[in-house]
Amino acid sequence: MTAETTAGPVLVLLDHTAEGVLRTPVRELLTLARTLAGESGVEGAWAGELPAAAIDDLGRLGVRRVHRLVTDADPHLTAVLAEAVEQARSAVGAPLVLLVSSFENKEVAARLAVTTGAGVVTDADALVVEGGQVVAGKTVFAGTWTTRCAVTAPVAVVTVKPNTVTAADAETASSPEVVEHTVAASGRARRVALVERTERAGSGRPDLGSAHVVVVGGRGTNGDFSAVEELADVLGGAVGATRVATDEGWIGHDAQIGQTGVTIAPRLYVGAGVSGAVHHRGGMQASGTIVAVNSDADAPIFEIADLGIVGDLFTVLPQAVAELRRLQG
Numbered sequence: 001m002t003a004e005t006t007a008g009p010v011l012v013l014l015d016h017t018a019e020g021v022l023r024t025p026v027r028e029l030l031t032l033a034r035t036l037a038g039e040s041g042v043e044g045a046w047a048g049e050l051p052a053a054a055i056d057d058l059g060r061l062g063v064r065r066v067h068r069l070v071t072d073a074d075p076h077l078t079a080v081l082a083e084a085v086e087q088a089r090s091a092v093g094a095p096l097v098l099l100v101s102s103f104e105n106k107e108v109a110a111r112l113a114v115t116t117g118a119g120v121v122t123d124a125d126a127l128v129v130e131g132g133q134v135v136a137g138k139t140v141f142a143g144t145w146t147t148r149c150a151v152t153a154p155v156a157v158v159t160v161k162p163n164t165v166t167a168a169d170a171e172t173a174s175s176p177e178v179v180e181h182t183v184a185a186s187g188r189a190r191r192v193a194l195v196e197r198t199e200r201a202g203s204g205r206p207d208l209g210s211a212h213v214v215v216v217g218g219r220g221t222n223g224d225f226s227a228v229e230e231l232a233d234v235l236g237g238a239v240g241a242t243r244v245a246t247d248e249g250w251i252g253h254d255a256q257i258g259q260t261g262v263t264i265a266p267r268l269y270v271g272a273g274v275s276g277a278v279h280h281r282g283g284m285q286a287s288g289t290i291v292a293v294n295s296d297a298d299a300p301i302f303e304i305a306d307l308g309i310v311g312d313l314f315t316v317l318p319q320a321v322a323e324l325r326r327l328q329g
């Protein structure tokens, strides 16, 4: 049986780096969008300069048309971006807009929904079309419940968590048409002006929210994150932390995972010296495979771990690193 598809094209907000390289979670989103749109096709909304290499890339991912948003105010401001995306959406009559779940995009989604009367679902981890409605799966209450939300409005705006699907190129590549939209930001969108923007020096590691592998250090590290970082690097993963570790100042607050931090759903989560408190679990319980290293055999994290290792992290992690390096040759 073929899956039901949307009644019109699916519009995807194309997050990209300052250099114009498509971000990995958007590749996943475009893969998902293809299955939802079917013959109606996938269209993309791109703010800023659009390099030729990006158009080729979008063609491989099956995008039919790219809407380049040229705004007279900074599109890094969510109010400005929301107005620009709506201009592209109404031009193609897309009944579904997809965005990667990030703080900024959730704000864009909310603004879009308010101005257009669309139904909005944030942090979806599954998405289908059923009986003509967009139905999103969503994990709630600190990962203890899974819910399904049907959008009953004619237009749906959904932010999808990274790692929901595996990115894949389209069976047949397309040659995307590029359509330019000149967008004049409203007075309301201009109430905030961006006065300065400084890019933080990157760690060289993947982004925590979208990484396939995350290695997390807790109080058990006692402030020494070297073993955690080494394992993350050998696995090509990101480094995360519990609130205890960030409150202690051992690592920045942006690394905090949990109810009051970042929510992650990597394919592999490794927790080292992490007890597995409920506030932490709320941000990582949806991970694919959970590995825990803890010296206390009764630590609560072992209740949700797929693989639990009772031991000192400063012994176990270097052993894992040595073995992985041996296997990697």
Ligand SMILES: Cc1cc2nc3c(=O)[nH]c(=O)nc-3n(C[C@H](O)[C@H](O)[C@H](O)COP(=O)(O)OP(=O)(O)OC[C@H]3O[C@@H](n4cnc5c(N)ncnc54)[C@H](O)[C@@H]3O)c2cc1C
Pocket (backbone or CB within 6 Å): 217, 218, 219, 220, 221, 241, 242, 243, 244, 245, 256, 257, 258, 259, 260, 261, 262, 272, 273, 274, 275, 276, 277, 278, 279, 280, 283, 293, 294, 295, 296, 299, 311, 312, 313, 314
């Ligand atoms: C409103 C509220 C919101 C919160 N939000 C968050 C949040 O977003 N994220 C979050 O993480 N926390 C949050 N917390 C805090 C949370 O409740 C826990 O206190 C915290 O997650 C515990 O962090 P931990 O596991 O690093 O420390 P602990 O609970 O102290 O656990 C440390 C673990 O390390 C083990 N250990 C010690 N030494 C070693 C070693 N050498 N090798 C291996 N294991 C070792 C111990 O056996 C222990 O299990 C919140 C709390 C509140 C009240």
